[in-house]
Amino acid sequence: MTLSLTPASSHPIPFLADLMTRSFEGYPVPISINETALHTMIRRDGIDLTASRVLMKDDEPVGVAFIARRGWTSRLAAMGITTNARNGGVGTRAMEKLIEEAKSRGEKEMLLEVIEQNTAGVKLYEKVGFIKIRRLVGYKLENPQVESDVDIEEIDIRELARTVTYHGMIDLPWQLSGTTIMQHTPPSRAFRLNDAYCLISNPEATDIAIQSVLVKARSRGAGLSAVLMRALFAKFPNKVWHVSPIYPEEMGFIFEHVGMTRESLSQWQMSRIL
Numbered sequence: 001m002t003l004s005l006t007p008a009s010s011h012p013i014p015f016l017a018d019l020m021t022r023s024f025e026g027y028p029v030p031i032s033i034n035e036t037a038l039h040t041m042i043r044r045d046g047i048d049l050t051a052s053r054v055l056m057k058d059d060e061p062v063g064v065a066f067i068a069r070r071g072w073t074s075r076l077a078a079m080g081i082t083t084n085a086r087n088g089g090v091g092t093r094a095m096e097k098l099i100e101e102a103k104s105r106g107e108k109e110m111l112l113e114v115i116e117q118n119t120a121g122v123k124l125y126e127k128v129g130f131i132k133i134r135r136l137v138g139y140k141l142e143n144p145q146v147e148s149d150v151d152i153e154e155i156d157i158r159e160l161a162r163t164v165t166y167h168g169m170i171d172l173p174w175q176l177s178g179t180t181i182m183q184h185t186p187p188s189r190a191f192r193l194n195d196a197y198c199l200i201s202n203p204e205a206t207d208i209a210i211q212s213v214l215v216k217a218r219s220r221g222a223g224l225s226a227v228l229m230r231a232l233f234a235k236f237p238n239k240v241w242h243v244s245p246i247y248p249e250e251m252g253f254i255f256e257h258v259g260m261t262r263e264s265l266s267q268w269q270m271s272r273i274l
């Protein structure tokens, strides 16, 4: 059997979306990617299709690896192998090649996030030299009953993104970084209360995701993020609020302060120096 890696850019988007869906069969979170979702992922996360790879076993596509790139750093945005080809060393060989390719592009670090409960994934990435940076956690809250007369201001998502870039942790997970946040567009909306900022997904939907929360360093420790989140719960009542498991565990207390419950699924943020 020969394993070859072909550029994802030489395949049509519908083919890549279908291959990704098939490669993530049985994943802890059901994944069904259509063309639109893949286009959004490419734009928001900075995926480079010329560096991303379709994995071919002889003439059969058996997996896909999406690579995002920013400066000296790349991120394995997603990798999956079709069920018939798993647990036979394809993942390991693909990762070894992807690391070599990143080195030859002159990059210095590769990042990824993997679901902690995904035994095969964690084992694979540790085997090829990735180190755990921190645990990433998520939260949920259904229909919070909150009253608030705090006046919050709606701002351009670009202003929030600039603030995150300037004031956020330097090694924030890729999806929370100011660069990714800058790619969010309506119907997502950004709000501000003094030095506290929050980005949420479309508040007209029944489920709303909190996509970014930030308090400028000089105002931290005073519970400002909780005041802002409670004001949002009051402004958009009868919703289910979600925080995906991409937030550093050390930030979790801000969601606990507003009564959110931690989700059982968590991730490892991992890094490999090249």
Ligand SMILES: CC(C)(COP(=O)(O)OP(=O)(O)OC[C@H]1O[C@@H](n2cnc3c(N)ncnc32)[C@H](O)[C@@H]1OP(=O)(O)O)[C@@H](O)C(=O)NCCC(=O)NCCS
Pocket: 023, 024, 025, 027, 077, 078, 079, 080, 081, 082, 085, 086, 087, 088, 089, 090, 091, 092, 093, 113, 114, 115, 118, 119, 120, 121, 123, 124, 127
């Ligand atoms: C995770 C995944 C990419 C691994 O690819 P793979 O081709 O099966 O990986 P390999 O065969 O090279 O195995 C890598 C290691 O994981 C182990 N492993 C594989 N499947 C396993 C399983 N179901 N349970 C426990 N360990 C497993 C292998 O034994 C190997 O470790 P070893 O070398 O010490 O024996 C593949 O299982 C997959 O596509 N899963 C669904 C999508 C996914 O989880 N992607 C990763 C997160 S983005």
